[in-house]
Amino acid sequence: MPLDINALEDAFSRQRSIRQYDLSRPVDDATIERLLKAATQAPNGGNRQLWSFLVIRDAGIKKQLEEVYEEEATKYLGGRTVGTTRWGDVPVLVAVMAPREGGGPSIYPAVQNLLLAASVMGLGGVLTTLWKAQEPRVKSILNVPAEVEIHAILPLGWPDRKYGRNKRKPVAEVTYRDTYGKAW
C-alpha cells in the first residue's frame, strides 16, 4: 500500500536533532544497515552514488573522535558539550564520505533519509560538522585516504527521553512568488 502523505508529514514534524542517548540500549547492526539502505536510496547526481559510510563502534576510536569534538566544542561553543552524550559513549558514530571531487552536496539528501528513517524507528541522531576544522586529524584516526572527504559525522542512539515536535516558521514567511521579495 502506498505511503499516506499525511503520515509522512507527521513523521517530518516529529524529526528532531537528538544529541543525548539512553546508553542502556544498544543499536544492532541490522538497524544500522536499514538506516544505510535508506541513505543510499536518496537522489544523487547522475546516480553515481559517490557516497561511502563508515560505521564506528570501536571504543578507542570513538574516544579519539570525542577528543577532537570536545576541543572544537570548547572553541566554538565556549565550553565542553552539555546535554550531549560524549562520543566515546555514543552507541554508534557514522561518518559520511564522498570523493573530494564531485561528491559534496549529494551526501546531504542521503543523510536526511538516514536521519528520517532513524526518527521513524524511534532512534535519534544529528548531523555534526563542528569537528570539520580538524578534518585531517579525523581522517588520520579513521584511515581515510587523501582523495576522500568526510562531510558529516552522525552520532546515533536511542533518545534519552521523549521529544516533542519540531518548531518552524510558517511557509509564507520564507516563500516568495515569481521574483525575490514578492509575497507568496
Added chain:
Amino acid sequence: MPLDINALEDAFSRQRSIRQYDLSRPVDDATIERLLKAATQAPNGGNRQLWSFLVIRDAGIKKQLEEVYEEEATKYLGGRTVGTTRWGDVPVLVAVMAPREGGGPSIYPAVQNLLLAASVMGLGGVLTTLWKAQEPRVKSILNVPAEVEIHAILPLGWPDRKYGRNKRKPVAEVTYRDTYGKAW
C-alpha cells in the same frame, strides 16, 4: 498512528528524479505549499532556518530560465536537453536559496524532504544545479539580492508516465566498519 518504517522504506525506493511532466495537469498552490512545509521541517544548523524559496509560475520568467538551462545543457551535456520538459513548459519551478554566508548545506535536507513528499503525492521533480555557472544571470532574472545564493532549482510537475523503483548498489559495497577500507 506513527508512520510504519516499512512504508517509509517503500517510499524511499520509489523516489526517482523526474524530468518530464504531463503538461495537461496543473499543480495548484495548496500542493506546492504542502511541499514547502515538508522542506521547512528538515533539520538545519541551530534551527536558524536560513532557507528561502521562490515559486515560479510566470511564463516569461520560466522562459528566461529555460534559455540559461538550455545553454548550459548544450555546453555540458553536448546538446539541448532530450527527454526533459523545457523549463518554459514546466508547471512550477522552485528556487531554493540561503544567505551566501552560513546557509549552504542546510538546504539539501530540505530539498530532499520536498522531493520525497512530492514523490509520495505522485508528483515528480529533480534537483538541478546545471545553471549554476550562470548564477549571476539567474539571480538577475529573479531579482535575488547579492547576499543571497541560489543553491538549487527544482522543476516540479505530474510525471509523464509511470516510473519503476530506483536502482542502487548494496549497502555492503559502500560501507566500512571502524576504519576506512575494513569490510562491513
